[in-house]
Amino acid sequence: MRRHSRLESIGKYSGKPDLDNCSKIKNSTDNGRIKKKPIFLKEYLIDYTANSNLHGLKYIGEKQRTAAEKIFWLFMFICCVILCAGLIRKVWIKWNISPVIVSFAETSTPVWQIPYPAVTVCLEIKSKQSVFNFTAYYHRYNDTEKRANLTDEERNLYEDVTLVCDDHLAPVMGRKFCDGNTTVNNIKEVSPNITETFFGCKWKDIPKETCSDLFTPILTEEGQCYTFNILAADELFRME
Template sequence: MPKRKCDRPATRGKKGPARRTQSTTSASFAITPPFTASNFWANESATSSRSTSLQINDCLPQICCRVWWALIILVAFFMSSSLIRKSYFKWQSSPIIVTFATRETPIWEIPFPAITICPEVNAHPKVFNYSDVYLKYRMKQKTTEEEDTYFRLYSTICNEHLEFVDQNATKLMTNDEFVMFLGSFADLQMEQCSWLGDSLSCERSFTNILTSEGWCRTFNMLHPDEVYVNAGELSENHTRRAQEWSLEEGYPAGVGLNTYPRRTMLTGAKAGLQLDLFVDDSNLDYLCSEISGFKVTLHHPAEIPDMDTHFRIPMDEAAVVAIKPSMIKTSEEIRSYSIYDRLCYLPGERQLSNYKIYTQQNCMVECLANYTLHVCGCAGFYMISQEDVTHMCGAGSRKCLEEARVSFLENDLEDFILGRSMGEKIQDPRECFCLPSCTSISFDAEVSQSQWDWRKTFHYKEHDESFNITFERYTLTNLSLPQLLLSGTTFRD
């Protein structure tokens, strides 16, 4: 038998008698070699290709096999470690995953949004005309002390004409000036209101609310005593309170349609709110506001309206506002996570100073007021309680108010970009960590508008006895017809 290339030579032993070997023909015995990486590799290779097995056994030493398997184990270890590390950092940065609900939510399970409407005309023309006084200043005509006071007050909300305002003498607004200011705002004029196709009392259904635009009217908002810590005179003309409804639980089963806050079960023009808004031509004040019409914003019934997110309803136009709600719910398992991990507040975890109900919008309003008070030494007349007018900004602080708002929003954006932690933010008393509520509802609006030739309609209906509107009353009037309705009977959370 020829000698194999890699076989070891026969071992030479001492001389002695030859050993006898006995062979049997009835059976053969084989001893299984011990399991090693080399044997395993050789056996596996032998089943696929005899020539490959011979080459590996002949040319690859045993240490090469060990190095090969060590490299494979190291590569697998580093790859698995990398995946584990990536998963850990992903969980650490966003342990809570927001997903779409598997079922659609009917619209009657959530309240109809609160609707806040502000007229573009701020001052009541019979009390004060901003344009007339401004022209007197321009023409260097004499003005009364009352006109000077009103001009300073309305310079806080009208278009910027601050060259005639003493910046140093009007940093703060006195209590008497504040009361005088509130009593001079123009009222929102509404002729007809309907809800779910039925006539509605505009005066009883819309209540006053103080915003950055002055006095506005709001529909379907919670009672001020349920929203504000100190509601003051805001609660005087508000009669309805929440009935069997809460922000976290919603409406219980078995509650009828006639509840509060209001809700609807259908969609379309007859399943929402319809208004007739009008403005007299004599009320227009183009130096105070160059745009005529109405500002409208949608918000949760428990939230303070943010008029910076408004949309406009022009005069002499009909507008259809399709409202699309969106809601975020949380599972019970989220309660075991800390606030730092879930990044939202459960009921009772965050208390505000000025508002009884925590929402992200209410928190932002309060924190902006605190930040403005820290930077400017005063806050806007709409930011703080009506009982505390000692730190209310006047016209001389308007520039500081605007800069403080921009700085506040920039700080929030910087915190988001830099990923500043909650603990780092709380150390700064000027900042708030206004996380959303774990259960929250928001509303988006799609507005479509068209020309409304209401004068022709009123002219033909003037002799209709069932039409109780006199056309002569509106000869110098501009009307608007907004319809606000939900865009569908269901939506996805």
């Protein structure tokens, strides 16, 4: 009787395993793992934002922050990323179009090897009175009756000269379009010559017959100016 009971007990324990129960256990463990992955990712992001040095990013993962604050800081962080990406793209495009590399010399340069800079002299007088009396045309132009008697050339000449004068002298109502070459020629035509303005010029204690030998006329926003030791155009610009 004892042997029979032992065999029955052994048969009970040595029987085939219940596959349904095993599959249920496996599925439960798999589901548990799947559920733990998002939790682990969330904890990882919270830990990253809490220890990040980026301003505003650590506020997103703080538990004591409200949802509105988290959304605000997340929005600001995304805006900063977009702005930085736009600036990087702008610099990249500029680098592709005109790459410039700035490097510092390893050895110092003596003062005597540094080229003498260019010096530009601009005159306060924008027009010669003998050629174009600006004061007289100013009063005639601002008078409604006298302005009607001005010719188109005189009116255009006055408007062109006011471009290099102070802003309060500029006409309120003037022509909207003009020929660039005509405007430049009008300004040069009435501008005083350097030989008529300077008494004399000297370089390295050697007097020059005319100052035009040392100065080159150049047109700037101040009108026609004169530059000493100016570089040639091919040395300033890239010829293509």
